[in-house]
Each structure stands twice: as structure tokens, then as C-alpha cells.
Amino acid sequence: MGQDLLGFYPQWYVPNFGSGYVVAAIASTHVLFSHISVGASFLLAYLLYKAYKGNHEEIYAYVKRYFLVLLLTSYIVGSLTGPGIWFSTTVSNPRGISALIHNFVWAWAAEWVWFVTEVALVYIIYYIFDKIDRRTLMHISWVFAVVSWGTLLLIVGILSFMMSPGSEKWFHTGNIMDSFYNPNYFPQVAVRTSFTVALAALMGLAIATRMRESKLRQELVREVSLIGIGGLLLAGMSMIWYLETLPDRAKTTLDFAIPEAFKNTIFISIILVALVFAFFYALPKANRSLAFLALLMVVVLGLTIFPQERIREWLRKPYIAGDYLYVNQIVARDVPAKGVKSEIPFIDEHGFLKVHPFVPASAKTVTPGNMLEAGRAMAMISCAHCHSLDPAGPRPLVQKLEQVSTRPDVIYQFIERRLSGDPHQGAAPYMPQIAGTDEEIRALAAYLADITKQYVESKRATEQAAR
């Protein structure tokens, strides 16, 4: 390669929490509020059409209130958590976000056009709501709906590529279109679009609690509830299609590695929301508690969206993007069209610590004197993107290795087998292949044995103290 270094960035590590959870918290919040805004744009355009046709003043008042709520929620929290995902991935997985940015810069730029248009329109609609004739208002609301949806249509291409390009074609053409429109694209658009409608309906019910009781309010509650049920049904059906288009590796992970509790939580929370919609459809007068619906949204955030985002991340493993970049930042396969080469042979030959620019000089070369320091550096750059090096946080290594051994030689064999990249040797399909020299892997094993031993001893001491 004619060089000594590879392009790894300084690493950020959050003890006992993990940078991945920071990303997940921001991303899940963004999904909730951005999805509400997309679904709401169509719901409100439809309601403005209905208000215009029937000259319903009460619906106009409802729609205006809804727009204000959107301004105060989706267009603050949603707008900021969007770039927040970039920010958090920039510091938790810089090469991952860089891979996506460099492949999809123009798709993202196009999404930005819609985003700017959408935000400008929501302000314009709200602030000129009563200063403009209602036909024009209706026209603007339909444009708002389409451009709002446009942001979803564009981002889904990138999200589905993250899961997998879906074919070999992109690797050989490098064409953005071959990665954007991958087999997972349309199913994911269908799932997300349907879900946005359901979420907008949920928000719609919350806003309807602020209307005075009338026949029109009851009709509205029933209609919004029905729309919510429809959204959930369509999302459920699209989900079957979506799962069909996942790569085989992800299907295996979904079936065998992801805890049933995760999947059941999502399923039960969706059924719960569907039942709420059905209840308010049958008894629209009962829809009076804003607190209940706000709580329900928190439930959706915590029990539907958060686990779903975690599962989506899990299914991508061992890759972070495009079936070629490992979650620990190593390029794991060639992308001939882009001139990208797998970095694993280079790292195996020269050593991970050596080629990483931000590993300190004191840990670059493994010696008997710096075994633990070099091992910790190896753990930091090889494992810490997904695994906590502390007793708490995401998938702590000490909790895993406690069941294996506290002996360096046994842990070394475990790493060699489990991270061999070869399923026949017992490699997990969601784990990256270990990269580095033999000395580096032995140093890693020594460090892991050391922290596991400390963990086991401290646990034992705590248990004895408790007795």
C-alpha cells in the first residue's frame, strides 16, 4: 500500500454506558418525532381538504393547533435529533458514517432540499394560517405533505443500504442508484410510511382531547382512530415483506441471536396501541386524557421504536454499513468499483496497534512490560464499539468471558475460534473477524483475562459480604 498507517480516528469511549446507546437514544427519539411529522403532513392536508369542502371552522381550529404542536415537538426535537444522529455517529463510528456520507452525499443533499422546504412550509402555514385564503392554504398543505414524505423516501435508501446493498452489483459499479434502490428499499418505505400514519393518528388523538365536545369531535376521533388502525395493519403486512428481503445473515441473527423478549415487546406494544385505537373508535367520547396519550407515546418510544432500532443495528452485524465495513471500523472486503481494499491482510501483517494513528507510542509494540496496556488498546479499537470494557454497559466482555475462563491462553483460543470469520470453526455470524498480529491478539487475551479476573473476584467479594 506504500504507507504505514490506516485511516482510523481517535476513539471515544463512554464507561459503563457505551457510545452505541447514546446513538440509539438520539436515533429513537428522532424516529418518533420525524415519523409523526411525516404522517401528520398527510393527515393535516386531508383534514384541510375536508374542512375546505365542508367549511368546518372547528376542523380548521384543530388543524392549526396540530401545526403548533408539530412546531413545538417534531420541528424542535425531531429537527435537532436528525443532525444529532450524524453528530453521535461521528463520534461513535466515524468511518461508518463516513462510508454512508461518501456514497450518499447527493441523496442526503436532496433530502436536505426537502427538509429545508418542509421546515419553511410548516412555519409559513402556521403563521399565515388566518392571513391567507383557505384554498391556497390547502394547496400549500399538499405540497408540504409530499415534501415531508420526500425526506422519508430519501433517507430510507440510505438506511436500507446500511443493512445490505442487497446484491453484488454495487460492489462492481459503485453507482449510487444500485445501492440506494436495493431490495430492502420499497418494503422499508412501506413499513415506515404506514407507521408514520399510525403515529400521526396517535398524536391526532392527543390533540383532539383539547377540543370541546361536539359531534364533529367524535367523528374526528373515530376517523383518526380508524386511520391509526389502518396504519398499523399496513405496517404489519409490510413488515412481512420487509423481513423477506433481509440478507440471510440477518435472518439467522434474527431467528437465533436476538432474544425473544425483544421481539415480543415490540409485538405487544403494537397490539396495545391498536387496542387503544379500537377503543376510541368505539367510544370516541372517552378520548379526553392528554396524559394517557402522552404516556402511550413514551411507551411507543421505549417499547416499540427503541427495541426496533436496536434490532436493526443488531441485524447489520458484523457490518456497520454496506456489507463491507465492520462495526469496529475495519474495511472487511473489497469494493472494486470504489478502489476500496480489505484492510484485514494489511492489519494482520503489520499489526492493528501499529497502523492505527491514534494508538500511543507506548503501546504500539507489544512487550512483556506493556502487555496489559497494549491489550487494553487492542480491546478499545477492536471491541469497544459494541462491547463495554467495564462491568456495566452494552454486552460487557467480562460478563461474557466469565462463562469462558479467566486464563489468557483459554481466552486466546476462544478469540481465535469465535472471531475466526469461519462458521465451521464456531465463528458467530454477527461477529467480525479478529484482525491483528498474533502478539496483539495474545495481549488482548491477557488484558481480557485480567479484567475478567478482577470482575469475578469483586463479584465474589460482594457475594461474600452479602452473606
Added chain:
Amino acid sequence: MPVDTTELLNVLRSPSGIDFYPVVIQVLMVLTWAMHMFFINITIGSLLMTIVGYVQRDLKWRKLSQKTIKIAIISLSLGIVFGVAPLLFTQVIYDNLWYTANNLSAWLVILFVPIVILAYYAAYFFYFRNRDRSPSWLVLFPLLSLAGILYAAAAMHIFSYQELFPDKWVDWYTNGGTTMNTSGWHVYAFSVPRYLFFILLSLFVFGIYMKGYAWFFSKREDMDQSFVAWFGQVGQKLAAVAGALLVLDAILYNALQGTLGHPVIWGTVGFVAVVWALLMAWSRSSAGWVAPTLVGLAFFSDLAVGIMREAIRMIELAKFNHTIYDYPMHLNIFGPVLFFGTLGVGIAVFAFVLYVLYKGGRRAGVYEASKVETANTLWRFAWFTVVMWLVIFWGTGVIVLANLNNY
């Protein structure tokens, strides 16, 4: 052995390269940064004037704070959305700088999001509660909001400034080769004159914006015209003072950075100085074109600052024989076609809504846009382009997927 900075800058680039001419991405980055900065300048300026106005005893100043807080919340929204584009483009051509600078101080960028959200809600709370006789402690909210935005500005300043020292990155992160500073709580570089420069720029731009505001509403019979005129005069004074300090600070910062002798720096700082001189020269003019011209020039001042900022970065990188113009490229035109096509549709939509907004905003009462032929024509064209975008977008998807399945 110390790390070679030129090699470091090269290896930190994306291995997949870029798919279009770097100069195009650079121009888009600077242009959209100027748009972002224009609205952020208005946000900072309007929040500051909100605070100043609210603490005065005169009711006129209280009313000023009611106007400026509304400007602040809208411009903050626009500032955020316009900020997405330069953030995107910088990650493409300056990925090596941006990702490193962020990872050196990771918590700063993580805290950015919740702090700006809080700043936003504080501004909104004040907007809803600010009345002619509301209590004086309410000023805490715009203060909190301004503090949040200034924090965000400081974070962005730190990243942009740390970017300029690639030869120090490894030493910073490893404490001279002895450890890994993984905590993300460190700040390694900060330039007070550079940071202050953007605050002064905000006051300068917002002062001019206030003049533009007074001009825009000068025909509104339902508004107190003596207040509107006074609003513009306050803006004139603000811009006059801030503009003079801005030019001095620009000279100071560039002298400290060692870039003062470069012709691009002279050109851009000189442009801002000329805009300030025109503001002073036209201060007593009542001609209708003066205020909108100055608002346009205020935007171009932001553009000049954007060019200055970019020139400083290029001068600093040239010390390490690094330039974005040799970024490995695999040309692919489909992406740019998607973006520029979407941009065209966006412009068509904006032409329609801005026409309606302009016409409706300058008169009292309900504006019957649907009875105006121009508005109708613009609406039909906007809707046609939006629907065509959808048709082409979906159609392309179907064709690509059909071919993908046959690959």
C-alpha cells in the same frame, strides 16, 4: 517515530473517495454555510436584542423584545436546517479534519443537541409569556436560550479551530504518546478573537436585518409606523457599532493566525468593511432600495466570511501539502442529477410560497392568493414539478431494481 502529518491527512480520507468534483462540493459547502450563518447571526442578534429590550423600562423596548423573540425562534429553525448542508459537504471533502476534531472532543458534539433543544424551548417559553406587563425574571429564559446557542457556537468553533492543527492531533489525543484520551471531555484549542468575530458578525447582520424588517412592514396600516421606523433606527445603531468592531477583530484574528497577508483575506475582510461603510453612508437615506440592498449585502458579508474561513483552512492545510483538489474521485453523475433535480423542484415550491408570503405579508387582512393569476400559475407549476419528481423517483427505482434482480 512521530506520525507524518501529510500521510495522516491522506489516510484519514474515506477509502471510497468522492464521486464528484471536489470544487463543486466546496462551493456548495461555502454557499450553504453562508445561508446557515445568516440565520444563526439573526438568531444570536435577535436573542441579544430580546434581552436588552426586555430589561428596559420603556414599553417601546418591551414591544421590540416581543418582535425579536419571534424572529429568534423562526431564524433558529432555519439556521438549523440550513446548517445540515454544510455539515454534510464538510464530511465529504474535509472528513479527515471533521471526524478527528469531533472525536477529540466528543462530548461537546453530543451535548450540542440537548442544549440547543433546551435553548429552543426557553425561547419558545419566553415568546408565549412575554407581555407588556410580564415579570422581569422572565428575562432568564432568553438568557438561558442565548447561553445555549453560544455554547453550540463555541462547540462548532472548537471543531473548526482544532481542524487547523493536524500536526498536533496525535500528541493531543495520546498526551505525547503515553495514553489514549478516550473520555471526549477535552478541549484542545480555542481562539477568543475568532469566536468573538462570529458574535460581532451576528450583531452586524442582525442590525441590518432590523432595518430590512422596518422596510418590509413600512406599508402595513395595521402596525404602529412610528414603532416600525424606530425599530429600524435601533438596527442601524447596532450594525454601525458592531460592524466597526467586526472589521477590527477580523484583522486581529488573521494577524494572530498568520493569514493576514493573503489576498483572499484582504478581499473578504475588505468586502465586509465596504458593507459597513455603505451602511454608514446610507444611514440617513430614506430611499426604498437602501434597506433591502443592505440585507442582501449582509448575506454577502456572510458569504465573504465563509470564503475567508475556507481560505484560512486551505492556507493552513497547504503547510502540510494537503489540498482537497486531489481527493481520489470515481465520477458518478446520478447523485448530482438527483440533487440538482430536487433542488430545481424545491426552488419551484419556494417561488410559489415566497410569492404568497411576500404579497400577503405586506398587507393587512386576508390575502386571496387563489384569485391572483401569478400565484395560481406558480402553484400549478410547483405542484406539477413535485408530482413529476415523485413519478421519476419511483420510476427510476423500479427500473434499477428490475436490473438489479437480473445482475
